[in-house]
Amino acid sequence: xxxxxxxxxxxxxxxxxxxxxxxxxxxxxxxxxxxxxxxxxxxxxxxxxxxxxxxxxxxxxxxxxxxxxxxxxxxxxxxxxxxxxxxxxxxxxxxxxx
Amino acid sequence: xxxxxxxxxxxxxxxxxxxxxxxxxxxxxxxxxxxxxxxxxxxxxxxxxxxxxxxxxxxxxxxxxxxxxxxxxxxxxxxxxxxxxxxxxxxxxxxxxxxxxxxxxxxxxxxxxxxxxxxxxxxxxxxxxxxxxxxxxxxxxxxxxxxxxxxxxxxxxxxxxxxxxxxxxxxxxxxxxxxxxxxxxxxx
Numbered sequence: 487x488x489x490x491x492x493x494x495x496x497x498x499x500x501x502x503x504x505x506x507x508x509x510x511x512x513x514x515x516x517x518x519x520x521x522x523x524x525x526x527x528x529x530x531x532x533x534x535x536x537x538x539x540x541x542x543x544x545x546x547x548x549x550x551x552x553x554x555x556x557x558x559x560x561x562x563x564x565x566x567x568x569x570x571x572x573x574x575x576x577x578x579x580x581x582x583x584x
Numbered sequence: 585x586x587x588x589x590x591x592x593x594x595x596x597x598x599x600x601x602x603x604x605x606x607x608x609x610x611x612x613x614x615x616x617x618x619x620x621x622x623x624x625x626x627x628x629x630x631x632x633x634x635x636x637x638x639x640x641x642x643x644x645x646x647x648x649x650x651x652x653x654x655x656x657x658x659x660x661x662x663x664x665x666x667x668x669x670x671x672x673x674x675x676x677x678x679x680x681x682x683x684x685x686x687x688x689x690x691x692x693x694x695x696x697x698x699x700x701x702x703x704x705x706x707x708x709x710x711x712x713x714x715x716x717x718x719x720x721x722x723x724x725x726x727x728x729x730x731x732x733x734x735x736x737x738x739x740x741x742x743x744x745x746x747x748x749x750x751x752x753x754x755x756x757x758x759x760x761x762x763x764x765x766x767x768x769x770x771x772x
Contacts, residue, residue, distance in 0.1 A: 506729055522693055530693045531730040538733065538760060555694065555763050567693075 487548065487581045493574045499539050500570065503532055522567040533567065552580040585712065590650040593710060600702045601766040603695055605655040607647065608667065612656050613639040615664045619686050628724040629686060657687065657699045665691045668703045670711065678714035680707060694764050701757065701765045708751045716749040734760050
């Protein structure tokens with residue numbers, strides 16, 4: 487799968503979440519958006535929602551099973567949730583192996 | 585289940601993948617008070633009396649009831665991270681409420697979801713309940729969205745979104761969040 491497509495899916499998933507937020511909590515989503523940790527505007531329940539949504543989309547729409555929260559993801563020096571770019575890179579890595 | 589068995593259940597620890605749930609004791613009063621008085625966390629929960637003694641009394645009272653299971657969420661090293669509860673239990677009709685779900689900032693990212701799954705599993709499997717209800721302020725959008733994910737929203741009014749968790753839907757929750765817990769789904 488092309489990186490562009492992965493970026494589109496990830497960005498769209500995060501944007502869908504942001505759309506549900508009240509005006510004062512909305513934020514602009516870009517490649518540098520931090521998904522979790524210091525500086526993130528996304529809480530843990532919302533991150534779970536993003537992860538479940540993304541894994542669901544890749545599995546049901548593209549037949550690609552990915553796991554974004556296994557030990558491999560969590561133990562990485564650079565967390566896949568540091569930014570949208572980091573998550574896209576990680577998903578690309580997984581899809582190439584799939 | 586007899587009253588004696590229910591009280592015995594109160595002494596057991598609910599073991600999870602990354603966390604455990606154990607009944608709150610008087611020793612947890614200061615922690616619970618700190619959580620409930622934290623302005624970042626108490627925007628959408630009921631008011632709490634700031635007295636430590638009152639908090640201890642409240643916990644003591646909860647421990648005496650078989651209709652109230654007030655848990656401390658802790659990691660595997662026994663460090664407290666939050667609370668969650670099943671209360672107003674009606675054993676005859678198999679119903680209860682779940683809530684008092686407060687988790688301190690800085691917790692491991694998947695503690696909240698695992699605590700939700702564990703407490704639901706406890707209610708349906710251990711207590712044998714059939715239906716749980718809960719509610720969240722409409723402004724508490726993260727919690728509302730979370731429960732929407734698995735279709736638990738039953739109604740919405742001007743101030744609150746109300747949730748319904750039924751035993752038969754619990755399997756859906758277990759499957760959706762399978763990576764966040766270690767409960768065997770095959771046995772359900």
